[in-house]
Amino acid sequence: MPDTEHSEVYLRLGSHAEKQYVLKTFHLFSGVLFGANLLESTPGATVSFAIKVGGKGKRFAVDPMTYTFGMDLEYIKSETMDRTAKRAGATKKGLKRSFAKLAQEYGAVIERSVKKDRPVNPDDFDDDSIRDLCESTYTYQGERMLTYFDADVQLQQFANECPSPDFVFAPYFYIPYRAGGWRKWHELNLKLVSAFADIDGEIEKHGVICIDQYVLDNEEDFLRICEKFLDADVPAFWLWLSALTEEKISDSRVRTLTKVVKMFAEADRKLYNMHGGYLSALLGKQGLTGFSHGVGYGEGKDVVPVVGVVVPTVNYHYPPLHIRTSILEIERALSELGISDTDDFHEKVCDCTVCKGVLAGDLKNLRQFGEFILKIGNQRESQTPDSAKKCRLHFLLARRKEIDHVAEFTAAQLKQELGDAATEYAALPGYLTLQAKSRHLNTWAKAL
Amino acid sequence: MMPLSKKKNSNKHVAECDLSRPVRRFLSREGYTQIVEELQFFERSIDVYGVAPGEGAKTVAVELKLRKWQKALQQAALYQLCSDYSYVAMPKNIARGLEPRAFSAAGIGILAVDTTSKAVEIVLPAILSKQAKGHYISAYKEMLGR
Numbered sequence: 001m002p003d004t005e006h007s008e009v010y011l012r013l014g015s016h017a018e019k020q021y022v023l024k025t026f027h028l029f030s031g032v033l034f035g036a037n038l039l040e041s042t043p044g045a046t047v048s049f050a051i052k053v054g055g056k057g058k059r060f061a062v063d064p065m066t067y068t069f070g071m072d073l074e075y076i077k078s079e080t081m082d083r084t085a086k087r088a089g090a091t092k093k094g095l096k097r098s099f100a101k102l103a104q105e106y107g108a109v110i111e112r113s114v115k116k117d118r119p120v121n122p123d124d125f126d127d128d129s130i131r132d133l134c135e136s137t138y139t140y141q142g143e144r145m146l147t148y149f150d151a152d153v154q155l156q157q158f159a160n161e162c163p164s165p166d167f168v169f170a171p172y173f174y175i176p177y178r179a180g181g182w183r184k185w186h187e188l189n190l191k192l193v194s195a196f197a198d199i200d201g202e203i204e205k206h207g208v209i210c211i212d213q214y215v216l217d218n219e220e221d222f223l224r225i226c227e228k229f230l231d232a233d234v235p236a237f238w239l240w241l242s243a244l245t246e247e248k249i250s251d252s253r254v255r256t257l258t259k260v261v262k263m264f265a266e267a268d269r270k271l272y273n274m275h276g277g278y279l280s281a282l283l284g285k286q287g288l289t290g291f292s293h294g295v296g297y298g299e300g301k302d303v304v305p306v307v308g309v310v311v312p313t314v315n316y317h318y319p320p321l322h323i324r325t326s327i328l329e330i331e332r333a334l335s336e337l338g339i340s341d342t343d344d345f346h347e348k349v350c351d352c353t354v355c356k357g358v359l360a361g362d363l364k365n366l367r368q369f370g371e372f373i374l375k376i377g378n379q380r381e382s383q384t385p386d387s388a389k390k391c392r393l394h395f396l397l398a399r400r401k402e403i404d405h406v407a408e409f410t411a412a413q414l415k416q417e418l419g420d421a422a423t424e425y426a427a428l429p430g431y432l433t434l435q436a437k438s439r440h441l442n443t444w445a446k447a448l
Numbered sequence: 449m450m451p452l453s454k455k456k457n458s459n460k461h462v463a464e465c466d467l468s469r470p471v472r473r474f475l476s477r478e479g480y481t482q483i484v485e486e487l488q489f490f491e492r493s494i495d496v497y498g499v500a501p502g503e504g505a506k507t508v509a510v511e512l513k514l515r516k517w518q519k520a521l522q523q524a525a526l527y528q529l530c531s532d533y534s535y536v537a538m539p540k541n542i543a544r545g546l547e548p549r550a551f552s553a554a555g556i557g558i559l560a561v562d563t564t565s566k567a568v569e570i571v572l573p574a575i576l577s578k579q580a581k582g583h584y585i586s587a588y589k590e591m592l593g594r
Contacts, residue, residue, distance in 0.1 A: 313491050328490045332526050332579060364583055370490045381488050430518070431525040431554040 006407045007281050008272070008290025009399070010059070012298055013038065016045050021295040021392050023052065028400040031059030031166065033292055036140065037068075037076075040098035043148045047162070050145060054163035061165045062141045066133070067210055067303060068099060069110045070119050070173035070185070075305050105144070106171070107136040120173075122184035125191075133171050134196040141168040142203050167204040170196035170234065174242065174303045175225070177212035186225060193232040206236040208274070210303065213244040216253040226260050236270035236289065243302035246279040247323050247440040254279075254446050261286045275301040278322035279444050281403055285411040286447065293399075296392040297324060314388040316369045317395040319350050320421055321438055322402065324395070327370035329433045334363065336428055352397040358390055369394070411448040418445040462539055464495070467512040467561045471496050471537050474559070474568035480508055482592040489530055489584075492523065497531065499592045507585055508533040508574075510559065517546055524556045528577040530584035535559050535574050548572045 008030040011022050015038065026032055032053045039046045039062055053060045068076050076099040082092040095103070095114060103114040109129045113120045125133070142164060149155045149162045170193040175185045193207035209229055215222045229237060239260070249257070264271035265287025273280040276291030277299035284290070293299045296314045315324040330349075339345050342359045345366075349355075359365045369391050372381035406414060418441045425438030472483050480498030487497040496510040509527035513520035513536060520536040527534045535557040538546070543560035548571070551558055557574030561567075 326491060328492065328526050328529065331581075332529055335579065364581070367490075367583075372488065372490055380493075383491075429553060430550060431521045431556070433522050433526075 004285060004407055007284040007288070007403050009281075009403055010061075010272075010290065010292035011396075012063075012275075012292050012294045013049070014294050014298065016042055016049075018295045019045075019049060021389075021396060023049075024393065025396040025400075026053060026058055027056055028396070029058070030290060031061070033061050033063055035063045036065045036102055036144075037096070037098040039144060040101045041096075043145075044152075047145050047148055050163045051161065059166035060163065061167050061169065061206075062144070064106075064137050064141060064169055064171060065099075065102065066106065066110075066137060066171040067174045069103065069106070069114065070121070071303060073114070073117060073119055075307075102140075105136060105140045107132040109133060122181075122188040125188055127191075127195075130188075130191050130195050134192060134199055137171040138168055138196065138199050138201055138203075138205075141165055142201065165203060167206050167236070168201075169238070170205060170207045170232075172208035172210050175209075175211040175215075177215040177221075179212075182212075186228070190228055190232070193229060193234060197233040204236070205234045206238060206270075206272075207232055207234045208238045208240065210240040210274075211242065213241040213253075216241065216244075216249075216256045219252075219256040219259065222256055222260060223263060226263060230264070230267050230269060234269075236272065237264065238272045238274045240274035240301070240303075242304075243300065244275075245300045246277045246444075247437075249279065249440070249443060251443050251446055254443055258283065258286050258447050261288045275299060278402055279440075279447060281406045282414060282444055282447050284406060285414070295396060296388070297395055311382060313370075313383045314391040316391050317398050318434075319398050319402065320348065321425070321434070321441065323437060323440070324391075325434065325437060327366055329437075331363075331366055333428065333432045333434045336432060337424075339363075350394065350398055352394055352401065354390060354394040354397055358394075415445045415448040418442070418448075462514060462563050464512045464514060466563050467514075467537050467539070468496060470561050470563075470566040470568050471510055471512065471559065472498075473566070475508060475510070478508075484592060487588070489527065492526060494527055494530075496537075497588065497592075499589055501589075501593065505589060506533065507531045507588060508535065510535045510537050512537050514539060515542065517542070518550075521550060521554065521556060525554050528555070528579040529581050530588060532577055532580055532585070533557065533574040534577060537561055537568070539563055540569070543571050546571070 010031050010033045011026055011029055013022055013032055013034040022032060034046060050060050076096055077093050078096045079091045079093050082090040103110050109120055109124050113124060146162045149159045172189055173185055176182050196205055207229060261271060261283050270289040272289050273291035275293060275298060277293060280288060280291035316327045318325045318330060339348055342361050342363055358368050369387060371384045371387040373384045374381045422438055422441035425435055428435040468485060475483055475498045479500040482499040482501060484497050487494040494509045495512040498508045500506045509531035511520045511524045524534045524536045537559035540560040540562045543558050546558060551572055555575035558571040560569045560571045
């Protein structure tokens with residue numbers, strides 16, 4: 001008998017390149033979330049994907065991504081060839097097509113501000129436009145896929161197979177807690193979720209609290225902010241603490257987060273962490289309903305998108321510490337951890353089918369999780385696609401085991417386990433990087 | 449009025465590249481005739497890597513650092529996987545002030561580089577790595593031997 005319910009875990013599909021991982025493993029999780037921008041940029045592929053997920057009895061939902069229209073619009077712009085220019089090779093910068101389509105779907109306020117090339121601000125909204133945005137967002141999430149079916153002659157006859165999301169998100173904007181004017185954003189979000197709750201519609205409605213992670217430093221403020229959200233008549237909320245990295249969270253922040261989780265549980269509302277990892281699974285013991293993350297790994301997300309050309313290395317998810325780390329650092333620590341062969345590795349680190357298949361009885365094969373290659377045109381080597389694939393699939397299998405483990409054990413047992421692991425790793429010599437990377441374990445134990 | 453004087457830090461004008469040439473020369477004299485800089489090892493980059501060819505060929509990895517010795521020690525410890533000997537090289541005034549116990553516990557050596565005279569001195573000799581993996585070392589030996 002499990003000690004508590006399993007955390008609900010949703011995989012976030014960031015791009016169709018990630019589909020291979022999600023299709024192989026989504027049956028292990030509660031469901032899948034994808035961004036409305038993905039639905040707009042590749043409707044056919046996204047709809048067929050949603051059919052597969054829904055067909056297997058798993059839940060799916062579309063994140064409306066409304067917050068992007070309250071941020072600097074540069075974040076959702078791209079450079080394209082300017083076909084109207086006389087000069088060959090001329091480029092122009094404009095809103096990405098997927099976001100331009102969303103702006104049209106989400107009603108007058110957003111469409112107008114985008115035309116003026118500026119983000120929306122709370123003063124743009126009155127009661128009518130709030131209702132308008134709520135209705136548009138609801139309709140979009142509930143019916144956009146059906147519209148796609150209807151518009152496609154070949155798909156029309158299958159319109160009754162068109163999946164409907166299991167829940168819909170209220171429109172939401174980022175609350176810039178450290179900036180002046182954050183209260184106005186908070187007020188707007190409260191009005192939006194309340195108006196959204198009032199919409200007539202069969203689909204379950206969820207609210208989103210998207211806020212600067214620094215709010216965790218002021219427990220009183222954070223509790224008050226969240227308490228006001230509880231006035232809205234929706235059964236569930238998703239909390240997005242922008243740029244929060246679970247393994248870097250401080251003791252005091254964990255305490256505040258735990259209090260917030262308990263507050264929602266006591267109010268009989270579901271609370272999900274929109275971008276979380278193992279700490280969120282542990283918080284399930286305090287009433288957190290679940291969390292979502294990407295496939296490699298997206299356990300934390302900044303509202304400000306990463307702009308860069310370097311493809312990040314997909315590191316190995318190291319189950320004893322529940323974090324990702326370089327395979328090199330793991331390999332270097334093996335002897336100090338008393339791991340001398342693959343049997344030891346499977347017993348102390350991971351025995352998932354990916355690890356067993358990759359190691360195949362020889363620890364030397366660990367390097368396959370971190371293989372690098374020099375690609376044409378690059379000056380530095382980068383991770384091979386095969387190595388990244390192995391790391392991602394291992395992560396998803398290991399995550400499932402972690403969720404089962406948390407459900408099976410009591411909070412006291414998990415606390416003891418975290419403490420034991422912290423002691424074991426703290427005793428490693430300081431020249432091993434894994435020693436310093438284990439400090440979060442004692443902090444996480446404070447959530448239990 | 450007296451002009452505000454800027455604090456001068458003797459290390460300020462020393463860069464890691466000021467350490468690499470003396471270290472290369474030093475290794476060369478020690479028999480490491482095949483030497484390469486910035487050798488990629490997974491996502492890391494080994495500052496200086498040398499092979500002393502011949503029967504019983506040996507390899508050495510050197511991490512160059514101006515200040516942060518703990519970070520240098522951790523990196524040098526990783527390089528023990530792919531080299532027989534692993535060193536941290538730092539400017540002489542810093543290298544001589546290091547607490548050698550943390551280094552000797554790991555078997556990592558310390559090189560002190562005189563950035564003026566370019567002389568390199570072994571403050572602590574490295575111990576033959578027990579972590580060295582043949583599959584990494586042989587690949588580098590072969591690559592540098594070409």
